[in-house]
Amino acid sequence: MKFEDLVREHDKSRMLDLILSSPLEFVEYFEKYGEIELPPSVAGVKIPSEWRNVAVLGMGGSAIVGDVLRSYLLDRGGTPVEVVRDLRVPAHVGRGTLLIAVSYSGNTMETLRAAIEGLRRGAYLVAVTSGGLLGQLAAGVGAATYKLPPGRPSRTALPPMLAAVLRIAEAAGITGPIDAPQAAERARKLVERIRGSPLDSAPARVAAELNNRVPLIYSYQPYSPLGLRLKTQINENAKYHAFYMELPEADHNEVMGWE
Amino acid sequence: MKFEDLVREHDKSRMLDLILSSPLEFVEYFEKYGEIELPPSVAGVKIPSEWRNVAVLGMGGSAIVGDVLRSYLLDRGGTPVEVVRDLRVPAHVGRGTLLIAVSYSGNTMETLRAAIEGLRRGAYLVAVTSGGLLGQLAAGVGAATYKLPPGRPSRTALPPMLAAVLRIAEAAGITGPIDAPQAAERARKLVERIRGSPLDSAPARVAAELNNRVPLIYSYQPYSPLGLRLKTQINENAKYHAFYMELPEADHNEVMGWE
Incomplete structure (x- = not known):
């Protein structure tokens, strides 16, 4: 045995x-997400030529990919990364902030509220979700959406969520190319x-x-x-x-x- | 009884x-530290007209005052605050970073190493310490030192450490006047x-x-x-x-x- x-x-x-298939699934989504470009403006706010900071919004299994991005950039990044596990964003979030909202279902209350508050303050939103209200919000304001495969426990969606967050950092120029x-x-x-x-x-x-x-x-x-x-x-x-x-x-x- | x-x-x-005398001791040091000004340059780096970010270096009871500053500024601050409980500073620490090194003894290995790394990268250092090697380093590079009362368990030095960190944020213009x-x-x-x-x-x-x-x-x-x-x-x-x-x-x- x-x-x-x-x-x-x-x-x-x-x-x-599900856990043991993570590496293969990660590569699949990392390649797929490499084709997504960030739009020149979101909710009327132009994409900044230089980022002031990055705020990753999420709870539980969705927030952890923000922690991984932060740890990855500890040695490599010129931009502070903060993971916001809360329904409010810090006061410094605004113009020049790359606001990455991660919610598998798209209906996580804390993440939705923080995303709306960040948008109001002029941050540039990118969404990582299988749909839900976050998907609708992103579509409504013209934000890039990294679409997650639907219909499974959210904590098993780590591979596509991680692939998305890394690709967003690449596409925004927060980091150079990643050999994932x-x-x-x-x-x-x-x-x-x-x-x-x-x-x-x-x-x-x-x-x-x-x-x-x-x-x-x-x-x-x-x-x-x-x-x-x-x-x-x-x-x-x-x-x-x-x-x-x-x-x-x-x-x-x-x-x-x-x- | x-x-x-x-x-x-x-x-x-x-x-x-010691704990119950905290409020009185806090006020005493808050008044005393209000007289300290930040020097126009530290280790040859001019004080920035605008801060990019704040990094508070510390471990245990010294790091907690960084957490308090961060929480205080969640609603009020235009500058990201990060608490670094480690011997390395994140790669985004450098020019434009207000680097607050907090070590009661002045000999906390992690804090010392992180402070030296931050200085090398061009961050603007302020020290909060009773002396030790951090006190010597700060004197050597011309950094402001918020001197803590010596000779007691470091975890009882919260009131003067907190007073110092809040006064530094005020002096640097990270926050407006605080009615402590x-x-x-x-x-x-x-x-x-x-x-x-x-x-x-x-x-x-x-x-x-x-x-x-x-x-x-x-x-x-x-x-x-x-x-x-x-x-x-x-x-x-x-x-x-x-x-x-x-x-x-x-x-x-x-x-x-x-x-």
Whole structure:
């Protein structure tokens, strides 16, 4: 018996298949989204020749792609990136802001309200959604829409959402060309190894260790979003508690809980 | 017996007195720091006529004042504020960045390294410290130093650190005048009520509820830094576990752990 077979016994919604197909799906959408151009104006606001800042709007699984963009640009970007997990945008959002609204359903209340507030202040909107009210709003104001495949749990839409956000950063000139397919190819090989791994290998041992315990997850930049994603995947897929903290910050306070 | 007397029995390091004296100490330093002006240049870099962004460098109790500044400016500021809890600064930090390095001891390794990297990139440095290497670095490059009172646990230096960061934002024109003394007066009245409260009142009941449990703390903007501060105070003062998550984000994933 292999690890994959064991998971299939417990994983009634076939979440593992969706997760393991991520690299291939990412490449598919990364290529598709490469053809989208940003319109010269949105809601009457011209596309700026230079961006002041980027605000990525989203909640949960949609916000995480903003965190990944921010981490990716930590070493590379000339533009501050902020992830807004709230229904209001900071006061500095306005003219010169690239406002990326990410909502799988298109109906996330917080994201919609923040997008409308940002538009009112003169920010340049781009939408990443399968449709819903955000899709209608984007169509109404003439914003580019990176259309996500509909009809599945929103947290499984990470590959197309990530492909969209990276392509938007490329199209806006926030970053130079991204060699995403090469990274995805490395991820695909890792997936093949996980699929075929025997029952006593690392993935199964980690799963056994976690059983009936509350995972405390720590990660550090540029990998912090992966730690937060793991925490939220445990919350949402296993309906189980898990907590997350960033390093080296945790070394300055949370570490004292272990004394 | 009053709440204050009960705490005194258990609080050998007299942390409660330090915390309850916060409002008065804040006002004292807020007035003192109001006299400091920012020099026309730091390390040969002229003070910009317009700020591109603010980066507050710090760890733990020093970083939290950056979070407070960020939350305060959510409604008021025209400039993005980022709190950097790391030894590297994001690539967009450089000319036009107001770089506020906060380290109580002045010897926090992460903050020192990030400050040096920011200076190299042409950011304008201001230091908040009781001395140490950061104090020496600031003196060497001609940066303004908001001098903190030395010789106590760094996490009790929140009032002067907060006063400094708010005064820096004022002096740099990031925000208009701040009526901090009025807010501190309200806090002082609250402190008086806590001091005199009987044993069966809210503070004592909350303390009893927390005993031998792991607190999970949730807060939302603009109060998020208070939630994080509470978590780290429990970690550092009680040497106990406590975890923190922001709302409404937690509604999109962590809430599933309660199912």
